[in-house]
Amino acid sequence: MDKSALPTKDRLIRAAAQLFRSRGYHGVGLNDLLAEATAPKGSLYHHFPNGKADLALAAATWASDEMLRVIAASFAGAKTFEDGATTLCFKLAKLFDLTGQQDGCPVGSTLFEGPGNAEFLRHAERCYEGWIEEVQDHANRFGLQEADARRRAEHVFLLIQGGWQLARARKSSEVLRGLPELFAYAPQMASTTGKN
Amino acid sequence: MDKSALPTKDRLIRAAAQLFRSRGYHGVGLNDLLAEATAPKGSLYHHFPNGKADLALAAATWASDEMLRVIAASFAGAKTFEDGATTLCFKLAKLFDLTGQQDGCPVGSTLFEGPGNAEFLRHAERCYEGWIEEVQDHANRFGLQEADARRRAEHVFLLIQGGWQLARARKSSEVLRGLPELFAYAPQMASTTGKN
């Protein structure tokens, strides 16, 4: 947590990830950013020649990787796919509470900017696709068919994404904790898995 | 569609709604906004004494009301709750395509700003709650129990919200059109309603 112990580049990335998440790309000025990272302007443009945009991409990548780790950790000790997905929801709910209950999706808040920013959009897609694939891999691991696994993974992604948004508006992680009730059943599973 | 025929105040609101949706609150400058609305600065501050913030709230309200109308229209000729919800998804998919495939949620993009903006957050919650209640009313109309209706409505909201976000990243409305497969089944329905 002691950010001052980290190298400047990492401090910049972390500060950017945090600030963009809560105020959006355009809502954060370089001044706020540099103050938060306790770095001078020269360092920013040394490590990120293209300035703010470069930093945003790096921040999104970093945040996305963190999410991948959270997903992995959630499924690590899971007995079933639903078990892992449930743990993921609870982990995210806790994260939501810890970060002040009003931050947005780290990728979305950072990368969804106006038209003409094709690279930002492409990067956002890559990140999201990465999350879905990570979940899908675990679904596979639990024996789900390829197509099934894909659908289930996307389902979980959609609910979490929507749930996070609603949680933000309500300033409450309640919705996130209630998600497991919703993805416990999926169309093709209703007949496949007889129980529960 | 001929915006120049509308009174200035409405032109401002519509321009704001459109621009905020695609670039976010901080991503839009007053200059862009006034140019889009073909209105001078004096008019803005005449109709909205508190400037950009007031305008944003009005724009979100207007966009939210439009969404309520889309929901109502979707359920108007529906035979079942699923039927109406499905129509809603397809209507939104079409809307997503028509608006360039990269706009965000009109309420979220406009109102989710940094901390200290309690009013914006409260307003976002009101809008979202309004959408959910509108869907819930239709669920009730189709005979679902109060608690059931609420849960189903929230479920639809979450999937659409998440689906829209993913659609944006993918620049494709495909996800939105696939949502009906996901909310066709809900936990308590699996046993309550034998048939799907």
Add this chain to the structure above:
DNA sequence: ATAGGAGTAGACCGATTGGTCTATTGGTTG
């Protein structure tokens, strides 16, 4: 006819924006 107010028009303001540029530091090489 005229007084008054709603609405339009845009010049203007200080603050802040993202970005550039030069100077300097400090560690690692020869």
Add this chain to the structure above:
DNA sequence: CAACCAATAGACCAATCGGTCTACTCCTAT
């Protein structure tokens, strides 16, 4: 030691930001 270079530091810049202010138009009510 000297040379070099990654990294730090912050002064400085034009452009733009959101917002204020005055002037003017035009319609309405008396």
